[in-house]
Amino acid sequence: MAKGVMIVAEQRDGALRKISLELASTARKLADQTGDEVSAILLGAGIEGLAAELGKFGVDKVFVGDNAALEPYVTEAHADATAKIIKDNDPAIVLFGASVQGKDLSARVAAKLATGLATDCTDVKVDGGKMVATRPMYAGKCFGEIVIEATPQIASLRPNVFPAAENAKAGAVTKVDVAVEAQKSKVLEVQKDTSGKVDLTEANVIVSGGRGMKGPDEFKILEELADVLKGTVGASRAAVDAGWRPQKDQVGQTGKVVSPNLYIACGISGAIQHLAGMSSSKCIVAINKDAEAPIFTKADYGVVDDLFKVVPELTAVCKKLVA
Amino acid sequence: MNIIACVKQVPDTEAQIKVKADGSGIEEGQIKWVMNPYDEFGVEEALKLKEKNGGDVTIVCVGPARAMETIRTALAMGADKGVHISDPAFDNADAYVIANALAAVIKTLPHDIIFCGQRAIDDDAGQVGAMLAEALNVPQLTIVTKLEYAGSSVKVIRPIEGAQLSIETALPCVVTCQKGLNEPRYASLPGIMKAKKKPVDVKNAAAIGVATDAKAKVAKTVPPPARPPGKIVCGDEPAQKAAELGRLLREEAKAI
Ligand SMILES: Cc1cc2nc3c(=O)[nH]c(=O)nc-3n(C[C@H](O)[C@H](O)[C@H](O)COP(=O)(O)OP(=O)(O)OC[C@H]3O[C@@H](n4cnc5c(N)ncnc54)[C@H](O)[C@@H]3O)c2cc1C
Numbered sequence: 001m002a003k004g005v006m007i008v009a010e011q012r013d014g015a016l017r018k019i020s021l022e023l024a025s026t027a028r029k030l031a032d033q034t035g036d037e038v039s040a041i042l043l044g045a046g047i048e049g050l051a052a053e054l055g056k057f058g059v060d061k062v063f064v065g066d067n068a069a070l071e072p073y074v075t076e077a078h079a080d081a082t083a084k085i086i087k088d089n090d091p092a093i094v095l096f097g098a099s100v101q102g103k104d105l106s107a108r109v110a111a112k113l114a115t116g117l118a119t120d121c122t123d124v125k126v127d128g129g130k131m132v133a134t135r136p137m138y139a140g141k142c143f144g145e146i147v148i149e150a151t152p153q154i155a156s157l158r159p160n161v162f163p164a165a166e167n168a169k170a171g172a173v174t175k176v177d178v179a180v181e182a183q184k185s186k187v188l189e190v191q192k193d194t195s196g197k198v199d200l201t202e203a204n205v206i207v208s209g210g211r212g213m214k215g216p217d218e219f220k221i222l223e224e225l226a227d228v229l230k231g232t233v234g235a236s237r238a239a240v241d242a243g244w245r246p247q248k249d250q251v252g253q254t255g256k257v258v259s260p261n262l263y264i265a266c267g268i269s270g271a272i273q274h275l276a277g278m279s280s281s282k283c284i285v286a287i288n289k290d291a292e293a294p295i296f297t298k299a300d301y302g303v304v305d306d307l308f309k310v311v312p313e314l315t316a317v318c319k320k321l322v323a
Numbered sequence: 324m325n326i327i328a329c330v331k332q333v334p335d336t337e338a339q340i341k342v343k344a345d346g347s348g349i350e351e352g353q354i355k356w357v358m359n360p361y362d363e364f365g366v367e368e369a370l371k372l373k374e375k376n377g378g379d380v381t382i383v384c385v386g387p388a389r390a391m392e393t394i395r396t397a398l399a400m401g402a403d404k405g406v407h408i409s410d411p412a413f414d415n416a417d418a419y420v421i422a423n424a425l426a427a428v429i430k431t432l433p434h435d436i437i438f439c440g441q442r443a444i445d446d447d448a449g450q451v452g453a454m455l456a457e458a459l460n461v462p463q464l465t466i467v468t469k470l471e472y473a474g475s476s477v478k479v480i481r482p483i484e485g486a487q488l489s490i491e492t493a494l495p496c497v498v499t500c501q502k503g504l505n506e507p508r509y510a511s512l513p514g515i516m517k518a519k520k521k522p523v524d525v526k527n528a529a530a531i532g533v534a535t536d537a538k539a540k541v542a543k544t545v546p547p548p549a550r551p552p553g554k555i556v557c558g559d560e561p562a563q564k565a566a567e568l569g570r571l572l573r574e575e576a577k578a579i
Contacts, residue, residue: 017484072488075453075462075463076462076463079457099483099484100466100481100482100483100484101483103449104453104463104465104466106450107418107449107450107452107453107454108454108456108463110419110538111419111422111453111454111458114419114538115419115538116417116419116537116538116539116540117419117448117450118539119447119448119449119450120447120448120449132542135447136447137445137447137544138334138338138340138349138446138447139336139444139447140547141338141339141340141547142340142349142545142546142547143544143545143546143548144446144541144544144545145541145542145543145545146539146540146541147539147540147542148538148539148540149536149537149538149539150538183462184461184462184492184493184496185462185464185490185492185493186491186492187488187489188489188490188491189488189489190486190487190488191486191487191488191489192485192486193485193486193487198485201484202484205578205579247468247482247502247503248482250502253336253360253444254361254502255502261578262572262578262579272337273336276336279550282578283572283576283578285568285572291555296553296555297553298550298553300550300551300553301554301555301556301571301572302553302554302555302556303555303556303564303565303568304555305561305564310564310565310568313561313564313566314565314568314569317565317566318569320569321569321573321579322579
């Protein structure tokens, strides 16, 4: 019978991504409820050394597939290898990250295994021996509790929602031979973002600006606040469509879904499509001169005033606080 | 070129979503239905390819009777014909069932490239494109913001966290579309008139021969967790408000 919790770890350029540790910790919690093992799949080239870190976060056993053809990530090669390792080891539950790569891979693997998948979950538990995965639907206007009526039960977890806590286990390495067939897809180029900023989906702090910013240059005051808070600047669709910010900065229903510790919305009215992207943030601050703006209905702290006066003051205050 | 664009009908982004009292789903009564915004990018890209390279665009949709309106919208934008897979047996379908239904139809059609939205904004699952690619045994390119066609292959841009990938893939393949790919056109009045005469094949589950049992089931639908009411930060001057906000974020929310 299928047993245990398996995670599909994600690494890039030889480093584990934060979501991998979130997956390990969450899997540990689930497995401890039933006294089961946590295993991990780790694919790439020259990545065996990362197994120890997974062990630190609660993984008992790491299946390492080391093959130059698995680097950089190509969907079909990773999907074949991942599905094979899952089949051979028969876990009851498999967790992926709901990162770009994790979403791409998890759906392909679920289809290969003819099972179901709950995407972008914000909670998972085991109830009566079965996984119950909770996930936002309709842009967070309601939540669904998903059960999977097939084996394994697969869920992908929203980044930045589940805590990563150290809980040392063996992290013992089992090497697996992964044969990689000739691929129909080829990565021609990886163009790295050189800003040095954390991606919005992984940022602890986001300072977002909307149409109220009035123009592209004015975002400088948000950059300054974000720098002090070690955060990343985001934007509403109005700011992106105006050409003030790149598409990758857009938060919302047709942009990124983010869950930082702190989300500061500046000059954003809080349209339902924007709220869809940020309402799972832990603490929400709104700075808007219109006291009636809908963003205030979601905000933990609201400042009704001119953002051009408040933001520079706030930057100065935060500079002192974090010093 | 034989181009397929898959579309889904979803509630308008402005729609208020009310959960049924027994948790068995949402109230559909007041909802205005539209084409999934990400699928619009797929239809637009399909039409652009056809305009440049010749060929034909087929719309494939799984959905109840009302979804015919969405197929007609795509035909009014310029697509040539449609297949509507419609059966109450699909009412509780998950992505796995939908992908297999789409694949069953697409396998019977010539196909060089297949477009899907990167996700549908109702269940927000984002699985169908990849599952469809698996069912067709072709490569997938998900969350694409740029596409160049080069005869027997395509070159695309896929943004990932902190980087952009440029990928080349042999056709046929499945492409899932992200905002930024293009600006979807509106249906013109003559387009709407013409669309009425374009052929749409309606098929039920038995006709395409696929299982309709969902693997992933929504056991219960619940309203979002309530957020405690927020505070308006007091102060006479912006500087005072900023100082008070900083204090609250530090001491109360422990967010900085
Ligand atoms: C299909 C669809 C998908 C969409 N997807 C998204 C999405 O993903 N993300 C998204 O954000 N939107 C999305 N939208 C758009 C959304 O409906 C809104 O139009 C958009 O979010 C508005 O952006 P905004 O809040 O910046 O601008 P506005 O609504 O114009 O708000 C500007 C705000 O700035 C305030 N302001 C102005 N000057 C100042 C000042 N000096 N100081 C303080 N406050 C000031 C104003 O009071 C106002 O509240 C989508 C829409 C559709 C139809």
